[in-house]
Amino acid sequence: MRDIAVVAFSQSACVADIGAVNEVELIMPQLQAVYAQVGLSSAQDVDFVCSGSCDYLQGAAFAFVAGVDALGAVPPLKESHVEMDAAWALYEAVLKIRTGHADSALLYGFGKSSPGELPAVLSQRLDPYYLAPLWLDTVSLAALQARMLLDSGSITESDMAAVVSRSRQNAQANPLAQLAGDIGVAALLQDDYLLAPLRRGDCAPVSDGAAAMIIATVEQARRWGVPYARLTGIDQRIESHNPCMRDLTDSVSTRQAAAAAGVHEAALDVAEIYAPFSHQEIILTRALGLDEAIAVNPSGGVLAGNLMMASGLARVGEVFQRIVNGDARRGVAHATSGPCLQHNLVAVLEGA
Amino acid sequence: MSTARPDVTGIEAPVYLHYHFTAGTAPARFLVRLREGLLSGQRCPRCAKVYIPARGSCPACGVPTTEEVLLPDRGTVQSFTIVHIPIPGNPIEPPYVVANIVLDGANISFIHLLSDCVNEAVRIGQRVEAVWRPPEEWDYAMDNIRHFRPLDEPDVPVERIGTLPVSGPAVPR
Numbered sequence: 001m002r003d004i005a006v007v008a009f010s011q012s013a014c015v016a017d018i019g020a021v022n023e024v025e026l027i028m029p030q031l032q033a034v035y036a037q038v039g040l041s042s043a044q045d046v047d048f049v050c051s052g053s054c055d056y057l058q059g060a061a062f063a064f065v066a067g068v069d070a071l072g073a074v075p076p077l078k079e080s081h082v083e084m085d086a087a088w089a090l091y092e093a094v095l096k097i098r099t100g101h102a103d104s105a106l107l108y109g110f111g112k113s114s115p116g117e118l119p120a121v122l123s124q125r126l127d128p129y130y131l132a133p134l135w136l137d138t139v140s141l142a143a144l145q146a147r148m149l150l151d152s153g154s155i156t157e158s159d160m161a162a163v164v165s166r167s168r169q170n171a172q173a174n175p176l177a178q179l180a181g182d183i184g185v186a187a188l189l190q191d192d193y194l195l196a197p198l199r200r201g202d203c204a205p206v207s208d209g210a211a212a213m214i215i216a217t218v219e220q221a222r223r224w225g226v227p228y229a230r231l232t233g234i235d236q237r238i239e240s241h242n243p244c245m246r247d248l249t250d251s252v253s254t255r256q257a258a259a260a261a262g263v264h265e266a267a268l269d270v271a272e273i274y275a276p277f278s279h280q281e282i283i284l285t286r287a288l289g290l291d292e293a294i295a296v297n298p299s300g301g302v303l304a305g306n307l308m309m310a311s312g313l314a315r316v317g318e319v320f321q322r323i324v325n326g327d328a329r330r331g332v333a334h335a336t337s338g339p340c341l342q343h344n345l346v347a348v349l350e351g352a
Numbered sequence: 353m354s355t356a357r358p359d360v361t362g363i364e365a366p367v368y369l370h371y372h373f374t375a376g377t378a379p380a381r382f383l384v385r386l387r388e389g390l391l392s393g394q395r396c397p398r399c400a401k402v403y404i405p406a407r408g409s410c411p412a413c414g415v416p417t418t419e420e421v422l423l424p425d426r427g428t429v430q431s432f433t434i435v436h437i438p439i440p441g442n443p444i445e446p447p448y449v450v451a452n453i454v455l456d457g458a459n460i461s462f463i464h465l466l467s468d469c470v471n472e473a474v475r476i477g478q479r480v481e482a483v484w485r486p487p488e489e490w491d492y493a494m495d496n497i498r499h500f501r502p503l504d505e506p507d508v509p510v511e512r513i514g515t516l517p518v519s520g521p522a523v524p525r
Contacts, residue, residue, distance in 0.1 A: 022376025025408045028416050042414050059371040069407055072414020115371040124367060133365035 002098055005221035005228035006349060008037035009317030012209035014178040014305025017114040021208075023058065027070040027110050030212035034106070038214055038224055043071040046214065047102035049079045050093050052086030052109040053309045056121050067110065078102070085109060085274075086211065087312030087335030087345050093215060094234055103220045110210035111308030118206045118308070126339060127241045139203055141339045142277040143195045145248040149279050150197055152249050157197060161188040163278040164201040164303055171300025178205050178305035204276040204306035211310040213317055218352075229323040231316075233261030233348035241342065248340050254287040257346040263288060263332050266350075270295045270322050270331035272315035276302050280341055284334060288346070298322070312336065312345065319349045378408030378417065383492040385422075389484065390522055393458055395419045401459040422522035425482035425497070427455040428508045434471050449474050453500055457518030464494070468501035477507035 010033035018026065035041065043049050049071060055063045064081050071077060082088045086109025093105035113121075119137035126132045149155050162185050171180035183201075191199040221228040237253035237260075239246045246252070258264070271290050275281035281303075285296060297303075299318045302311045312335025319331035330350045337343040375383065378394060382405040385392035393404030394417035401410065402421050410417050432451035449471050452461035466474060468483065480500040490496045508516065 020374040020377055020380050022374070022379065022408065025376050025378065025416075028409055028414075031414070032416075056369075059369060059373070066407070069409050069411040070414060072410065072412060074412035115373055116369055121369055124369070128365065129363065133363070 002100070003218040004094055004097055004215055004231040005218045005352070006213065006215050006231055006316065006320040007221050007224060007226050007228045008034040008214040009211070009320050010034050010037070011176055011211040011307070011310070011314045011317060013176045014205070014207035014209050014307060016178060016206060016208070018112065018208035021112075023053075023063070023067055023110055023112060024070045026112060026208070026210045027067055027108055027212070030108060030210045031070055031106070034212045034214050038226055040214075043073075043077055043106050044075070046104040046106045046216075047078065048093055048096050048105040049077050050081065050086075050089035050105060050107055052082045052084050052089040052107075052313065053111065054083060054125070056124055057111050057113055057116065057308060059116060067108075084337050085309050085312035085335050087274075087316060087347075088236070088337070090213065090215065090313055090316060090347070091234060091236055091345060094231065097215070097217060104214065104216035106212065106214050107313060108210060108212040109307070109310030109313045111310055112208045113206045113308050114208050130242070136339075138276075138339065139195050139198065141243065142203070142280070143198045144243070145340045146197050146202070146277065146279040149249050149283070154249065155279060155282055157189060158185055159282060160197075160202055160278040161185040161199075163275075163281045164188050167297060167300045167303040170298050171304035174299045174304065176305065177300045178207055180300060180304060198277065201303070202278040204302045207305045207307050209305075209307040209310060211307060211314045211317060213313055213320075227324040228352055229320045229349045230352060231347060232350050233263070234345070235260035236343070236345035238338070238343040241338070243340050243342075249283065251283050251287040251341045251344060254284055254334065254341065254344040254346065255289075257344050258288050258332070261332075261346045261348050263346060263348055266330055268294050268330055268332055269328035270298060270319055271334070272299060272301065272318040272331070273297055273334045274302055274312050274315050274336045276306055276336075278303060280336075283341065288332060288334065290332075295328075316347050316349070323349055323351050376408055378406045381420065382406060386494065386496055387490050387492050389487060389490060389496065391423045391425055391455060393421045393423055393455075395421050402457060403460050404455060404458050404462065421457065423455045423457045424518060424520045424522050425455070425484070426503065426519050427453045427458070427480055427500070428513050428516065429466065429474065429476055429478040429480060430454050430461045430513050431476060432466060432474050434474070447471055451480070451500065453480060454514045454516075456516045456520075459514050461514070464497060465499035466501070467499040475507065477510060477513060479503040479505040479508065
């Protein structure tokens with residue numbers, strides 16, 4: 001199997017409303033940034049391009065096609081798209097490289113969530129017969145999940161607030177974060193419920209932005225002569241779309257993906273987890289088998305800023321940056337998709 | 353158990369979602385200029401092609417376009433079709449001509465109506481100019497230009513369409 005290297009990553013700041021900027025204008029600065037990190041001039045210099053986005057965010061069919069205007073597709077490119085977080089674009093590119101169809105790939109994800117009412121918009125990505133017609137929004141579904149966890153006695157509201165407090169604290173060192181600050185558990189528990197048992201702080205904010213990454217074979221990374229991190233494992237598992245048919249207090253798919261990706265084959269220093277609700281970070285930390293010694297979401301995670309369709313890729317990017325900066329030697333990145341952690345991807349990165 | 357119930361072959365699940373759409377920095381620039389009676393494009397810093405309306409990137413090179421280029425309201429027919437079928441909700445009486453028009457100084461066409469002409473005499477390479485609505489009716493909209501009409505000038509050879517230099521000043525009508 002061909003070894004894969006992450007060689008470049010860039011992410012925009014998470015902002016609540018980027019204003020009169022279209023998706024192409026959102027993507028291009030991130031593409032230019034990753035080209036500059038490797039010394040490439042355009043997407044023509046890689047073998048494959050794959051993006052992740054959601055047309056519902058823009059409210060227009062085939063809106064993702066316009067993203068190609070950011071690439072420079074003359075002459076034509078080998079290009080693909082997932083209607084998912086760009087972490088799954090990474091997965092597609094990894095398969096492409098491992099099967100010998102490409103030596104390098106550009107990935108990007110983008111989401112301008114501010115134009116619509118995000119929880120309602122995402123409800124339309126549920127199963128179209130039973131759940132979408134009920135307009136079950138993401139916050140309501142997460143609140144049901146949090147209630148089940150609290151009622152099972154396996155967490156308390158203070159545990160949830162502790163996740164939020166640590167996110168805000170860590171985000172103080174992240175200039176791209178949207179929410180950061182020194183706020184303790186007691187102060188967070190003073191807030192009113194947004195949708196019991198969730199307080200506003202328990203929910204990721206709505207953010208606009210984009211992220212991009214370049215990966216390649218290790219041989220290609222060496223030819224480019226840039227610092228890189230090896231992607232030693234990646235796996236993704238999906239559970240039933242019907243939330244009533246699975247145990248919402250656990251994440252079996254994450255545990256299976258972690259085992260298949262080889263998360264515990266060596267020691268870990270860092271974990272970046274895509275948990276858009278505080279209680280989900282606790283479920284995921286347990287499913288990934290992370291102990292106290294591992295820094296979880298040192299960036300602040302998505303509770304500090306959540307780029308829809310890019311945050312999963314950004315978790316991988318955060319781990320990559322910590323490894324090439326020498327802050328970590330081996331880390332795990334996680335991405336999620338669907339309601340209540342339905343679909344999960346786990347990637348393991350190690351120093352070169 | 354009764355098996356007499358009819359099969360469910362469909363359900364109604366209407367979707368209503370509201371969005372605050374924004375066109376983007378580059379398209380907004382184009383629309384603001386249009387309201388001033390000006391046609392504003394952008395030049396690619398790499399290949400020097402001029403796009404109108406611009407989306408903020410050169411889709412061929414994949415680089416941001418920032419240089420504004422004001423264009424005259426004269427151009428050339430790159431292709432056209434004669435519409436004979438009435439379209440529901442469209443107030444224009446068929447038959448009418450829809451044309452791809454490349455403005456002088458631009459390298460890409462846009463679609464607009466071609467009128468004040470003999471439909472059967474419309475041809476690729478034909479020179480045309482904009483017919484604007486009165487300034488008091490101008491909005492952030494392409495129909496500030498009511499339509500294009502033929503100019504009494506020699507046709508442009510096919511291989512030169514989309515390569516002409518700017519032919520005159522860009523001034524509000």
